[in-house]
Amino acid sequence: MSELDPLLFGEIDPPQRLLMGPGPINAHPRVLRAMSADLLGQFDPEMTGFMNQVMALYRPVFGTENKWTMLVDGTARSAIEASLVSLVTPGDTVLVVNFGRFGLLLIEILQRIGAKIETVEAPWGETVPMEAIAEALARTGAKVVATVHGDTSTTMAQPLEGLGELCRAAGAYSYVDATATIGGMEIAADRWGVDVVTGGLQKCLGGPSGSAPITISDRAAELIFSRRHVEKGIVRDDIADGQGPRIGSNYFDLAMIMDYWSEKRLNHHTEATSMLYAARECARVALGEGLQTRFTRHAEAGRAMTAGLRAMGLTVFGADATRMTNVTGVYIPDGVDGEAVRTAMRTQFEIEIGTAFGPLAGRIWRLGAMGYNAQKHKVLITLGALEVCLRMQGFALPLGEAVPAAMQAWDAA
Template sequence: MLDPLLFGEIDPPQRLLMGPGPVNAHPRVLRAMSADLLGQFDPEMTAYMNQVMALYRPIFGTGNRWTMLVDGTARAGIEAALVSLIQPGETALVVNFGRFGLLLQEILTRIGARFETVDAPWGQVVPMEAIRYAALRVRPALICSVHGDTSTTMAQPLDGLGAIAREVGALTYIDATATIGGMEIAADRWGVDVITGGLQKCLGGPSGSAPITISDAAAEKIFARRHDEKGIRSPDAVDGHGPRIGSNYFDLAMVMDYWSEKRLNHHTEATSMLYGARECARVALGEGLEARYRRHRAAGVAMSAGLRAMGLTLFGDDAHRMTNVTGVYIPDGVDGEAIRRAMREHFEIEIGTAFGPLAGRIWRIGAMGYNAMKHKVLITLAALEACLNAQGFNLPMGAAVPAALSAWDDAQ
């Protein structure tokens, strides 16, 4: 029999997570998650659920009644949105400019939907006129995009996307996992129907809960494929809307019934994660969204300035750079993984590697949520400078921190 004491109590190192996510959780969020559990239909619990809905509406920039949580990581929210919005045989248009545009395509393939893409090279974004041209040609049922793709560190402009969708009779879906709480999300102004996010980046929480907002138009389509609590298509389903969805857990119609006044049982709510998501929103709104976005902009500008002062080259288009993740080329002759290891072993700092065509070519350095702070940016830059110098890379020692300080102050 295995000795339960063999592995010891969990005691992770106090590491500073300055990669593309996850990041260190805000202490208030961790404290909230340690609160006592409640039954899923306890009136105190359902009151917390209603509070979560109210708290996330301004964060999504919406008045949508259907603003709630999907239990699971950010990818659970993505899959729930897509599997509930589009049916086998329908066509989607994917705005594709990085690794997570490829993820949307993979999920659509699993659903059995058809899709076409409108593409930009990694490091760029897709012009809105190119999206409109593709939408007019494809006439999709759904237009979907990532907002900020951490694989390329680019943020796709979305103002005007809703107007394009309305022109062709499509719904819209946006994955805002990497930007929610750090860059403006404007569901109503953009005219976007469904947006999902995650806690583990700019919101400063742990992975495991996916905030979502759903427009009335999207809700109408979702409820047209309604199930009853036994998983059987209900009599009030609209004829001609195709088969019921292939997932029970990710059936948003059932999840929405659980978050409605009906409180129809769907799953046991992840109580501690709901507490954490609630506190993430309280922290963000307490700071003030504009102040929070300004802090993330300052952190990104300071990080960029410090990296450039070291003589490093940033990856991607400056005009569309995410505020919270910066891509930087690994210099020729430098072992990128050895630098990451030295950062971790000597300074307890994690920076990110890259995916696909950028693997081994760039580092991705984040400053978001609880870590989008001046001193954490400066510590990270100083540590990277020391590690590069130790590996023999010739750089202007001591230049990064003053450059970052100046940039932070200018950005504020």
């Protein structure tokens, strides 16, 4: 047997980086402390009590009274896939509101399900008008309308007022991926009238990736539960014959997960206890701060970041009116090696900023200020470091303008 690398036996000691990209971001210290708490058995009354607390804590975070508000164990994408695979059957028509990389992700998942996919699209850097969604829904007769709220690939936030009413009038269900905005921009599931909304911890909620909050309307729950009865009257309690619920996944079968989170406590999987602790603490931190105060802080951070970038003479990407508050895209100046700047930010200042996808790859950087990192001093440090790294690349910019501009913008009414 070959000798093992001594590094394998060393304690993990990652560098203390400031994560100012589109996510993940640095977790709040309270969340990390919560994750170190002792494990419990999944049916321990204390554990199921924590599960009930999580459901109660996330209802206001989602802006809902939905009974079915809980967690899916996995990264944010696990809840996206669970939602789509549980709402959509092969051959169903689904209308995807596509304005970036994560709209394309919805399409890719739906292709695997075997859905008939229709799209209503906007160029990257814009969002889709509600009138265009209405026209596409009337034209396609879609069973489900799926959209991203904030797409970090383009830094745009899709307006969602009226989406639920529009879908219900057409007899359609609505799904929203709010991974990048939950805890930083308002999520109003009930007011929007949408059926399923999912999120993640690793962005504005200030936690680690690995647990995905989800809320499901009673209307959508009926549809999800009804799929357990489509073959020989089989229900959740009668799956020993191996036929089981007729969806494309066991792990992502929301009906089974909902039974686990219900008073029935029907075993589906072993709950990821430490991640549940993390999700619980993320919500406690957010609600303790006050949601409106939190949204204002994210708006201040985004406004300051944008002002500082413009004061350097850089061009901000996309429409101001629909930009996410927590992620800002900025064009890489001509003649500047974008990856060299990112590397210098990391190696010289221990700060990470993001690159881009698809048609924006190599054209923009994405700078985030969210969750525990949506703080004035962290925005100012990031801007100051970027100014130095641009100068290292030979880019001429007005020295010392970015930080004062950001400070002034942060305090603007």
